[in-house]
Amino acid sequence: MSATKKKSGWLNIVIxxxxxxxxxxxxxxxxxxxxxxxxxxxxAITKSTVVFIVATLIALVVSKWRLGRIGPxxxxxxxxxVFFGGLTVLLHDATWVQIKPTAIYVASGLALLIxxxxxxxxxxxLLEDAFAGLSDEGWMKLSRNWGWFFLFxxxxxxxxxxxxxxxxxxxxxxxxxxxxxxxxxxxxFTFAQMPMLLKHGLGAEEADSKED
Numbered sequence: 001m002s003a004t005k006k007k008s009g010w011l012n013i014v015i016x017x018x019x020x021x022x023x024x025x026x027x028x029x030x031x032x033x034x035x036x037x038x039x040x041x042x043x044a045i046t047k048s049t050v051v052f053i054v055a056t057l058i059a060l061v062v063s064k065w066r067l068g069r070i071g072p073x074x075x076x077x078x079x080x081x082v083f084f085g086g087l088t089v090l091l092h093d094a095t096w097v098q099i100k101p102t103a104i105y106v107a108s109g110l111a112l113l114i115x116x117x118x119x120x121x122x123x124x125x126l127l128e129d130a131f132a133g134l135s136d137e138g139w140m141k142l143s144r145n146w147g148w149f150f151l152f153x154x155x156x157x158x159x160x161x162x163x164x165x166x167x168x169x170x171x172x173x174x175x176x177x178x179x180x181x182x183x184x185x186x187x188x189f190t191f192a193q194m195p196m197l198l199k200h201g202l203g204a205e206e207a208d209s210k211e212d
Contacts, residue, residue, distance in 0.1 A: 011066055015059045015074065017183060019081065023052035024179050031172075045094045045171065049085045052097070056081045072126055077104050094171055098161045101178070102154045109150030112143045131202050138200025142193060149189055153182065 027048035031041050056078050063070050084100035087093070115122035121139035123146060134142070160177050164170040194202075 011062075015063050015067075019052055019055035019059055020178060020183075022055040023048050024175055026051035027175060042092050042094070045097070046089050046092055049088045049097050053082055053085045053089075056085075073108065076107060080104050080107075095161075098157075098171075098174060101157045101182075102161075105150045105154035105157065109147045109154065112147030112150065116140060116144055116147065131197060133201045134197060135201045138197060138202065141196060141200065145189075145193060145196075153185070157182075 027044055030044035030047045060070055060074065060078055063074055080100050080103050084096045084103065087096040112122050121136065121143040123143040124134075124136075124139040131138075131142075160174055164174040164177075
């Protein structure tokens with residue numbers, strides 16, 4: 001008989017964003033001091049990508065150990081990190097690790113939108129009881145909103161990758177954008193969904209149980 005693990009919002013955030021933060025810090029630490037500003041050092045990129053892969057695998061273990069499961073989205077993102085990160089290390093080409101987020105965003109966005117076309121809210125399956133009381137209509141809208149937002153992030157990542165990499169050869173700025181632009185955008189978008197979620201029953205079951 002398996003025990004149900006207690007869910008932790010903060011632990012989920014660490015599992016989701018910890019590997020990317022480790023990649024950022026490892027690159028900053030590995031980049032030669034006094035190097036030319038804006039030029040991504042190949043050795044530093046390779047070393048930090050190895051850290052990224054290891055941190056991602058650790059996140060899988062922690063998720064299974066502390067949360068009792070590894071979600072489908074974590075499996076997808078981890079697989080792509082290992083695949084594109086491995087290409088970066090083997091070929092010494094930063095392009096692959098930069099394409100990885102685009103692949104994740106496109107795969108996630110299309111999966112959610114195709115699911116909607118078939119009448120299924122895939123986020124309800126992926127997030128399970130994370131949004132207690134949310135109606136089926138709410139799940140459908142949430143899946144739709146995140147589907148389009150993922151595709152927006154894919155376009156944004158490609159635009160930044162082409163601009164900073166091809167025009168300025170600036171890997172540093174692209175990497176900083178992943179931390180200081182994409183993460184805040186994702187948090188803001190998540191909080192922006194709250195009025196819609198509350199309108200469609202979020203927390204209603206918990207409130208009813210307290211009244212009883």
